[in-house]
Amino acid sequence: MKNTLNLTGRNLYDLDDYSVEEIETIFETAKVMKEINKRDYKKIPTLRGKTVVTLFFEDSTRTRISFELAAKRLSADVVSFTSAGSSVKKGEGIQDTVYTLNAMGVDLYIVRHSCPGVPKLVNKYSGKPVLNAGDGRHAHPTQALLDMFSIWEKKGSLKGLKIAIVGDILHSRVVRSNLIGMKKMGANVVVCGPRTLMPPKIDEVYGAQCVYDLDTAIKDADVVMALRMQLERQTEGLFPGLSEFTNRYGLSKKVIRSAKGDVLIMHPGPMNRGVEILPEVADSDHSIIIEQVTNGVAIRMALLFLILGGKPEREVA
Amino acid sequence: MILLKDGQVYLSDKKKFEKADVLIDKKIVKKIAPNIEESKAEIIDCTDKHIFPGFVDLHCHLRDPGYTYKEDIATGAVSAAKGGFTSICCMPNTNPVIDNVSTLNYLMRKARDVGKTKIFAIGAMSKGLEGKEIANIASLVKGGVVGLSDDGNCIQNAKLQLNVMRYGSIYDIPMICHSEDYSLSGDGQVNYGYESTKLGLPGIPTLAEEIMVSRDIMLADVTGTHVHIAHVSTKRTVELVKQAKKEGIRVTAEVTPHHLVLTEKACEDYNTNTKMKPPLRSEQDRQALIEGVLDRTIDVIATDHAPHSDYEKELEFIKAPFGVIGFESAFPVVYTELVKKGIISLELLIDKMTARPAEIIKRDVGLLTEGGSADITIIDLDESYIFDEDEILSKSKNSPFIGKEMSGRILYTICDGKFTWKKA
Amino acid sequence: MHKKRKILDEKEMERILKRLANEVIEKNKGCKDLYIVGIHTRGVPLAHRIAEYIEKFEDEKIHVGSLDITLYRDDLSSIEHQPVIQDSILNFDIEGKKILLVDDVLNTGRTARAALNAILDYGRPGSIQFLVIIDRGNRELPIQADFVGKYVPTSKDEIIQIQLKETDNADNVLIYEKNEES
Numbered sequence: 036m037k038n039t040l041n042l043t044g045r046n047l048y049d050l051d052d053y054s055v056e057e058i059e060t061i062f063e064t065a066k067v068m069k070e071i072n073k074r075d076y077k078k079i080p081t082l083r084g085k086t087v088v089t090l091f092f093e094d095s096t097r098t099r100i101s102f103e104l105a106a107k108r109l110s111a112d113v114v115s116f117t118s119a120g121s122s123v124k125k126g127e128g129i130q131d132t133v134y135t136l137n138a139m140g141v142d143l144y145i146v147r148h149s150c151p152g153v154p155k156l157v158n159k160y161s162g163k164p165v166l167n168a169g170d171g172r173h174a175h176p177t178q179a180l181l182d183m184f185s186i187w188e189k190k191g192s193l194k195g196l197k198i199a200i201v202g203d204i205l206h207s208r209v210v211r212s213n214l215i216g217m218k219k220m221g222a223n224v225v226v227c228g229p230r231t232l233m234p235p236k237i238d239e240v241y242g243a244q245c246v247y248d249l250d251t252a253i254k255d256a257d258v259v260m261a262l263r264m265q266l267e268r269q270t271e272g273l274f275p276g277l278s279e280f281t282n283r284y285g286l287s288k289k290v291i292r293s294a295k296g297d298v299l300i301m302h303p304g305p306m307n308r309g310v311e312i313l314p315e316v317a318d319s320d321h322s323i324i325i326e327q328v329t330n331g332v333a334i335r336m337a338l339l340f341l342i343l344g345g346k347p348e349r350e351v352a
Numbered sequence: 353m354i355l356l357k358d359g360q361v362y363l364s365d366k367k368k369f370e371k372a373d374v375l376i377d378k379k380i381v382k383k384i385a386p387n388i389e390e391s392k393a394e395i396i397d398c399t400d401k402h403i404f405p406g407f408v409d410l411h412c413h414l415r416d417p418g419y420t421y422k423e424d425i426a427t428g429a430v431s432a433a434k435g436g437f438t439s440i441c442c443m444p445n446t447n448p449v450i451d452n453v454s455t456l457n458y459l460m461r462k463a464r465d466v467g468k469t470k471i472f473a474i475g476a477m478s479k480g481l482e483g484k485e486i487a488n489i490a491s492l493v494k495g496g497v498v499g500l501s502d503d504g505n506c507i508q509n510a511k512l513q514l515n516v517m518r519y520g521s522i523y524d525i526p527m528i529c530h531s532e533d534y535s536l537s538g539d540g541q542v543n544y545g546y547e548s549t550k551l552g553l554p555g556i557p558t559l560a561e562e563i564m565v566s567r568d569i570m571l572a573d574v575t576g577t578h579v580h581i582a583h584v585s586t587k588r589t590v591e592l593v594k595q596a597k598k599e600g601i602r603v604t605a606e607v608t609p610h611h612l613v614l615t616e617k618a619c620e621d622y623n624t625n626t627k628m629k630p631p632l633r634s635e636q637d638r639q640a641l642i643e644g645v646l647d648r649t650i651d652v653i654a655t656d657h658a659p660h661s662d663y664e665k666e667l668e669f670i671k672a673p674f675g676v677i678g679f680e681s682a683f684p685v686v687y688t689e690l691v692k693k694g695i696i697s698l699e700l701l702i703d704k705m706t707a708r709p710a711e712i713i714k715r716d717v718g719l720l721t722e723g724g725s726a727d728i729t730i731i732d733l734d735e736s737y738i739f740d741e742d743e744i745l746s747k748s749k750n751s752p753f754i755g756k757e758m759s760g761r762i763l764y765t766i767c768d769g770k771f772t773w774k775k776a
Numbered sequence: 777m778h779k780k781r782k783i784l785d786e787k788e789m790e791r792i793l794k795r796l797a798n799e800v801i802e803k804n805k806g807c808k809d810l811y812i813v814g815i816h817t818r819g820v821p822l823a824h825r826i827a828e829y830i831e832k833f834e835d836e837k838i839h840v841g842s843l844d845i846t847l848y849r850d851d852l853s854s855i856e857h858q859p860v861i862q863d864s865i866l867n868f869d870i871e872g873k874k875i876l877l878v879d880d881v882l883n884t885g886r887t888a889r890a891a892l893n894a895i896l897d898y899g900r901p902g903s904i905q906f907l908v909i910i911d912r913g914n915r916e917l918p919i920q921a922d923f924v925g926k927y928v929p930t931s932k933d934e935i936i937q938i939q940l941k942e943t944d945n946a947d948n949v950l951i952y953e954k955n956e957e958s
């Protein structure tokens with residue numbers, strides 16, 4: 036029997052180069068990790084002696100903590116490198132930063148940057164596996180995996196589900212990764228938001244349905260996900276203001292009435308309560324927003340384990 | 353004397369090829385005829401080779417003065433010679449800007465000293481390329497510039513652009529317009545469309561170019577000035593220029609080799625050597641550009657040779673500067689992708705790289721005729737090779753064509769009767 | 777092909793399992809507070825069988841759990857394929873309990889070491905005992921089993937293969953030479 040799965044040593048830039056089978060392996064592994072996270076003693080020795088660096092050129096405390104916790108629970112050593120107060124601000128380029136860290140013996144890089152494509156660049160300079168923790172508006176694959184895992188856990192599968200993603204689609208890396216992943220897992224994804232916040236050709240690129248009114252998007256949906264709305268889009272002239280946005284696209288009780296009875300409400304966080312999602316929805320029984328955060332640690336543990344544990348595959352008889 | 357034997361010679365007056373010998377005496381082409389005998393001449397066997405007029409580039413950046421870590425006049429001239437160019441026109445976005453006679457004189461003097469390639473200067477339209485005040489156009493023209501341009505920048509203020517054209521119209525030199533509406537291009541990095549969505553990069557819509565092209569065509573119409581649209585990249589721009597020409601407006605246009613052969617798809621790997629302005633567009637746009645070349649809406653193929661150093665291009669995609677080098681790949685790339693595949697004729701390509709650009713700058717170059725100046729390039733069209741980074745002679749290596757296979761090896765370049773490039 | 781030799785057949789296996797069940801009862805003076813945990817993969821069905829015998833002999837219900845020790849191995853980077861983790865199921869509180877770990881073969885002792893670490897992460901049992909069907913020697917760590925079905929001293933070039941009805945449709949223990957090419 037040939038073991039075709041191999042995640043060891045792989046990069047995770049985005050989900051396009053991961054197969055359905057591989058994504059399912061990540062989910063199965065995350066399930067085990069989730070159990071570990073429920074123990075009183077939440078640490079296992081798996082990655083003892085491995086060094087992982089979180090290389091964050093853009094601040095995101097939540098994501099960084101989730102990754103660091105994941106690595107620590109697997110007993111890896113974690114170094115945290117954020118651009119604030121570091122030499123990056125003094126004009127040291129990515130290349131030198133990575134060369135320096137590499138010289139210190141880093142086994143895996145977790146990279147966050149405001150510019151798309153930087154994770155690839157870090158791999159080019161380091162030769163080590165890289166986990167993309169968000170690159171500009173391009174991709175945020177671990178977020179997408181945890182979103183999909185959260186759905187998969189509740190629904191058993193993503194096949195045939197109607198998933199509506201609502202809000203600022205244009206600036207969202209979460210959407211892009213989710214579109215690739217969810218499509219792969221057989222879901223029907225509908226994106227919805229103001230036309231000025233919709234990237235061009237999104238249907239052509241991702242095979243997603245694109246609608247501009249919320250009612251169509253949420254009708255009979257199995258999952259509805261709200262995205263964070265940023266106020267600065269107003270000054271960029273992309274939409275008139277938060278109150279009009281909330282009226283047209285904010286998730287209110289209406290969503291729960293119009294979607295399927297067992298609809299799941301999601302949000303990648305951090306939430307603007309009362310803007311893209313109203314408290315009545317965020318705190319309802321349908322909401323799995325808090326569980327998404329829990330699952331984030333499990334998914335990241337699973338990835339670290341699968342990528343850093345074991346060595347490159349040879350045919351196994 | 354140099355005698356080129358048995359080559360396929362492009363005769364500029366007839367616009368076609370004939371098998372002949374070419375005799376060069378000092379700076380002049382003395383004779384083009386079959387079976388020339390001349391015992392005192394150095395003989396170059398050109399059997400199965402093509403002999404073209406030296407190429408003329410209407411659009412390049414030599415970075416000198418000010419940015420000589422990217423390129424300087426000497427390395428630029430050598431790189432151009434290797435690409436088969438004997439005449440090049442350099443843009444004024446140097447430091448200081450070529451908006452005054454003393455900088456212009458520096459450039460002209462250094463160009464003369466280097467000698468390799470005929471270098472023509474393009475002067476600034478606005479002082480410091482700042483788009484606020486008209487540059488000293490009269491002095492620049494007197495100093496010998498062949499055109500005016502704020503290239504790299506674009507005057508956003510329509511009134512200033514109108515005044516530049518009005519003021520400059522009496523000198524009968526082309527106003528070379530880099531047409532870009534900044535409010536639309538913004539922080540865009542790649543074409544607004546499929547790839548900007550896929551790559552998560554801010555996009556530059558085709559509209560950013562087209563709106564300004566419309567404006568510049570209208571201004572050409574109103575002022576009667578010759579407007580030359582630089583680096584056309586979109587389908588609608590081709591249509592706008594075509595229509596303007598039909599209406600008798602004095603408009604010409606150029607396209608770069610990279611816009612003719614590459615599309616936005618080339619950006620997929622975040623290779624900063626695919627980042628330029630205007631950006632690589634869709635396949636539909638590319639097809640329209642080829643159509644424009646064929647129906648003569650687009651007059652010229654120009655390199656927009658824009659060197660940037662390694663460490664500038666070895667950056668995050670968003671931080672890397674726009675622009676790619678072009679001298680050394682221009683002819684082989686277009687020859688391989690368009691001529692060899694039977695899309696355009698070799699004669700048309702030569703016309704757009706020699707006679708047409710020379711006509712636009714009104715200089716007596718780019719023609720291979722008896723009695724004309726001995727600016728010649730000799731090419732083996734059949735030789736295929738990999739475009740190798742290590743062989744690039746420009747100071748900068750930012751080419752999207754590195755590692756690509758191409759045909760058409762430039763064997764010799766002769767400028768004013770002297771060899772400026774010999775393939776070892 | 778390499779030559780296979782059968783060391784135990786179905787009948788002998790059954791006899792050994794019954795004997796081991798009795799030894800466990802004898803040593804623990806019954807089966808109060810005894811929890812049996814099988815180590816994935818073949819330790820799990822074996823744990824269930826031992827438990828069945830004990831239940832039959834003592835007429836008392838025995839809890840059985842399973843343990844996947846992949847995450848505790850110290851040789852992950854020398855495993856040649858992607859490790860597949862199975863669920864560990866311990867539906868009981870192990871605090872202060874007697875835990876009987878069950879595995880098919882005891883060889884280097886590394887699996888047992890990993891299993892000990894894994895079980896200790898769930899809590900602090902009163903004691904841990906270890907039961908294996910085959911002890912083939914070759915220890916690399918100072919680990920011994922409390923209950924051994926059969927000692928089969930082997931060289932490192934030999935392979936012991938345990939087949940079980942639950943996983944392989946038959947109960948057998950085979951021994952054969954490592955094939956150079958395989």
Ligand SMILES: [Zn+2]
Binds near residue numbers: 503629630
């Ligand atoms: Zn330009």
